[in-house]
Amino acid sequence: MRKALLALPLLLVLAVLAAGCGGDDGGSAAGDTTTQEAASCEKDSLDLVTPGRLTIGTDNPAFPPWFEGTKQFDPWDPTTPPTKKGYEQETAYAIARELGFTDDEVTWVVVPFNQSFRPGAKNFDFDINQISYKPARAQAVDFSDSYYDVEQAVVTVEGTSIANAMSIADLKDAKLGAQIGTTSLEAITERIQPTAEPSVYDTNNDAVSALKAKQVDGIVVDFPTALFMAAVQLDNGKVVGRLAAEEGGEYFGVVLEKDSALTECVNQALAAVKDAGTLDELEQKWLTGSAPVLE
């Protein structure tokens, strides 16, 4: 009885606190409107993290075909000297050169995938790491235009129940895995919609471990990564197929701090790189491979 009496005022206080917390959908004032002047993209007038240097972010390890280490098929560690190999690494240097930087003026920093598109100040000028444009993400950070149009793909090993799948329906009974926070995971939950819950992993590497341990039947990742996994990381790996690119399509863009003055400049540089045919060359070099489309 006595103890119950004591609980009442405590509940009262908790209720007051809760009222102060909940029921508010307004949030902060709707987006700050920063009028961007068409700022000059002269190298010397760029607003950079470290003046005079271009700081580029990516994850560690950075995997082929996007980044390659000194030995063929090896991943690259951004804390070690740049190898300038890999689709994204070479694209990054191409953009840097367009902006007027020499290769030596480029610095790499490690940024875990999930943190790259969080709101807040950044320690990089741009981040390139197979980050798909999404409206929700674009509210937190700036995206450049596309440097690669993405397709999701399903990768497995010979002998699993989906090794010979021909359509999305064939995947319904499979146990699939993907990295957390990725469009690949969304592809599972929104497009494939298998009956079994997808398994979620911190990294694609963990997903590969799970596939090797026969804990999942297949992994969903972007198509080029799927090719790499099947060819290099897995024994008897196989890309089952691609998910058809949707209307409006999914694409990779580099990520910059929200409302960065650099975004426009990067887009200009990217456009120049595209026009020069560089991206096509890089695609030929790094991203060839084929797999059927799963409908």
Add this chain to the structure above:
Amino acid sequence: MAHRQRAGPRVDADAGRASRILGGGGAVRSTLIAAVSTVVFFGVLAYLVVSSPGWPEVKEQFFDGEVFRESLRDITPRLWLNIKIFLIAEVFILVFGLALAILRGLPGPVFFPVRFMSVAYTDLFRGIPTILVIYIFGFGVPALGLSGVPTSPFFWGVASLVLVYSAYVSEVYRAGIESVHPSQEAAARSLGLSRAKALRFVVVPQAVRRVIPPLLNDFIGLQKDTALVALIGPVEAFRQSQIEVAANFDYTPYFVTALLFVVLTIPMARFTDWLSARQRRRMA
């Protein structure tokens, strides 16, 4: 260990304790004063927090009402997986930990290898970080492809937690067993009970009762470590909140999960208190 006679009826420990917490004096009056004091104290605290300069931003990032409700709806069912994990694991931990403690105490030179293995086991599994054990057993062992060995991440997640926590719990049991006065075992042996039966009926029951608080404390820790199973695939409450945060960039789902875990823990903590108080009365 001489016992003096207890004169008269036993003192009512509960009333005394309640009165001590409330500060003595008449019971109802004490409660009233305590109530008013509580309201004032927490009221002032709440006001200070809510009126502080950064509050609107913090509220939006961590305590957004809309996101809170949605997340609560999505995360709560996932908590069931955490609960299943710790309920199953705890049973095995209590048994395996006791076995390790008893093996460690087997006397005589012939049992040296057994004692050695027990010590080596506790050193090993208290030394390796739990997260590492989960990776090694969760991914590594199934990858060996040995026939008859299960591959399920749920199985290996539970197994890893059992392996690690048994090491800690066995040390708790050992402390309990060593805290039972040797005269208890002497009395049991004097009645003709074998060492095994003396342990079983006299020493271990007393030992276990004595270490209930630290055992339950470890159990409460286990409830949180169930989140580590997410690393090898299963989507439990923590992972679900991670997924939600990745979608919204609002940290409120983390707050929801934290709240759920705390709510899970509180009954356990109060139960521990009640149980130890009862044991203290019984064994004083």
Add this chain to the structure above:
Amino acid sequence: MSAVELHGVRKSFGDHEVLRGIDLVVEEHDVVCVIGASGSGKSTLLRCVNLLEPIDAGRIEVGGRDVTAPGVDPNQVRRGIGIVFQAFNLFPHMTVLRNVTLAPREVLGRSRADAEAEAVDLLRRFGLADKRDDYPDRLSGGQQQRVAIVRALAMRPQLMLLDEVTSALDPELVGEVLNVIRELAAGGMTMLIATHEMSFAREIANKVCFLDAGVILEQGPPEAIFSAPREPRTQQFLQRIVEAGRL
């Protein structure tokens, strides 16, 4: 056949030699009281008889059998010997009834019904029937010690060892325990009793041993020891007791 015989028994704890050659014979139905100063080895002597302590030299025979020989199962020997300690040592997590029935059920294999019936009988005999479902912490010291005696008796031992069983009790509780011992003696139980209660020893013992510095310095019938001790040290010891008003 004697109940207990000790021949040349020696026992050391580390460097400290506590028993330095004990020779003692206890016949059946004897009540032997061992007296002596604290630290003289009375407890150790009793603990050696029921094999709680291994001896370093000498021989102990119980019921004509050498129990200190290698290969003897101590558990089996202990079934026939009941020991009661100064600190009662009841099992605090069990009721009085369970304390008493534990060994009969687990060691002698008696059924629960039989063991409990006998236990209740013993408890009633010693005035403890209404305490059967209480936990030891609810009992007075005298009651706990009587339960300890009942617990030992439930095993139907041939021999009872009592180690200073009243030393930890408040004076007004000593009497009830002494009554129990009197009853046992009257019933013919062979007993080896270490005690400070000199008048009691004088009353019920048929042999008194004075233990001094690890040897039995003097032994004999109570009148001989208490009224006409031969050894000077015995005389000194008893003198101190008389001066303390305890004889």
